[in-house]
Amino acid sequence: xxxxxxxxxxxxxxxxxxxxxxxxxxxxxxxxxxxxxxxxxxxxxxxxxxxxxxxxxxxxxxxxxxxxxxxxxxxxxxxxxxxxxxxxxxxxxxxxxxxxxxxxxxxxxxxxxxxxxxxxxxxxxxxxxxxxxxxxxxxxxxxxxxxxxxxxxxxxxxxxxxxxxxxxxxxxxxxxxxxxxxxxxxxxxxxxx
Numbered sequence: 001x002x003x004x005x006x007x008x009x010x011x012x013x014x015x016x017x018x019x020x021x022x023x024x025x026x027x028x029x030x031x032x033x034x035x036x037x038x039x040x041x042x043x044x045x046x047x048x049x050x051x052x053x054x055x056x057x058x059x060x061x062x063x064x065x066x067x068x069x070x071x072x073x074x075x076x077x078x079x080x081x082x083x084x085x086x087x088x089x090x091x092x093x094x095x096x097x098x099x100x101x102x103x104x105x106x107x108x109x110x111x112x113x114x115x116x117x118x119x120x121x122x123x124x125x126x127x128x129x130x131x132x133x134x135x136x137x138x139x140x141x142x143x144x145x146x147x148x149x150x151x152x153x154x155x156x157x158x159x160x161x162x163x164x165x166x167x168x169x170x171x172x173x174x175x176x177x178x179x180x181x182x183x184x185x186x187x188x189x190x191x192x193x
Contacts, residue, residue, distance in 0.1 A: 036191035038086050038150070038165060046167050047094030050183040054171060055102050059180035063143060072106040073099055073171070074142035082152035082165070095146065095169075108142045144171050144180065159193040 026032070031041045054060075063071045075095055078088040099105040109117060124133045148169035155162045164186055171181040 036189045037084050042187055043091045043094050046185045047098050051098035053183050054181050057181050071143045072108050072140050073144045074108050074110045076145045076147040079149045081149050108140050145174055146171050161191050164188045
């Protein structure tokens with residue numbers, strides 16, 4: 001009986017140790033595609049390529065020549081029309097980073113972040129010293145808004161499938177509602193199970 005009592009905990013410990021996960025830290029810039037789904041590499045790749053294309057088009061230079069300053073862009077909604085869970089906020093942040101890093105475009109806050117900033121400015125009116133208080137009416141207005149959609153097409157037969165992601169982004173002049181640039185990028189993945 002005592003032999004069984006000693007053996008049982010050892011068996012349980014061995015079973016538990018065999019189920020343990022092995023975790024290895026890797027370089028975040030390393031491209032890994034485990035599932036074939038939209039991933040961080042796709043998001044950054046598409047954002048960088050699209051912003052590079054947008055900056056090579058005449059809208060930015062035309063605006064700068066006319067207004068004598070670089071254009072201000074607000075990134076609006078990027079809708080996910082795929083069957084996958086894709087967090088559009090990561091893609092939006094990648095777009096903003098690419099615009100800002102170009103040093104040719106100003107990016108202004110949108111949505112909830114803008115409201116949070118306004119709440120802080122409102123608090124400063126009551127609680128901050130006059131020298132450090134930020135004034136109302138000094139926000140930079142956006143000249144253009146960027147909106148887009150991520151869609152996918154799946155073609156599957158037996159244990160093979162292709163997934164084609166199509167990303168369409170439009171840049172619109174906020175004063176005239178004129179579309180000044182439309183970008184399109186496709187990523188196609190072949191997956192064999």
